[in-house]
Amino acid sequence: MRRWMFAGVALVAVSLSGCVASPSPFDGRRVDADRLPGDVATYVQTGDVATSRxxxxxxxxDLYLVHGTGPYGFCLVYTDGTAERSGTTCAGGTWVRASLPDGAEFEANISGFVNPPTDDQVQISTWVRQLAPGRQSTTSATE
Structure with missing residues (x-):
């Protein structure tokens, strides 16, 4: 009887191990640094600013991710600290790409990236990469 019970528990454990979801940028507690600047938050129309990370x-x-609203799953929000040069790009799927006014290009993948960045890309976080530099210098940040 014990053998059957052990086999059953092992089968359940193996089955559940394949069902673990990928980490999300929205996991964990939101901290003050995750909040969008007030003047930027007022212009985010297709995202829930209360979920910004x-x-x-x-x-x-400065780059943030927010849960999307309506048909959008999530949004990439970017700002240089001014409302005039801030924006949002949203997607209903798992990834989105944003081309910014200075030529910088970013990609966000809510499931995380499968492949490491290429030599000309900069990993900003687990979920955001810079694909092309803008006219300003490029620096990497923390996750």
């Missing part, structure tokens, strides 16, 4: 800084750009 800071991803890092590259050049002049």
């Amino acid at each position: 800071f991803q890092g800084t590259s050049g002049v750009w």
Whole structure:
């Protein structure tokens, strides 16, 4: 009887191990650094600003992810600290790409990236990469 019970428990454990979801940028407690600047938050129309998570800084750009609203699953929010040069790019799927006014290009993948960044890419966080530099210098940030 014990053998059958052990086999059953082992089968359940193996079955459940394949069902673990990938970590999300929205896991864990939200901290003050995750909050969008007030003047930027007022312009986010397709995302829930209460869910923002800071991803890092590259050049002049601060990058955030927020849960999307309506048909959008999530949004990449970027700002140089001014409302005039802030924006949002949203997606209904698992990834989105944003081309910014200074030529910088970023990609966000809510499931995380499968492949490591190429030599010309900068990993900003687990979920955000810089694909092309802008006219400002490029620096990597923390996750």
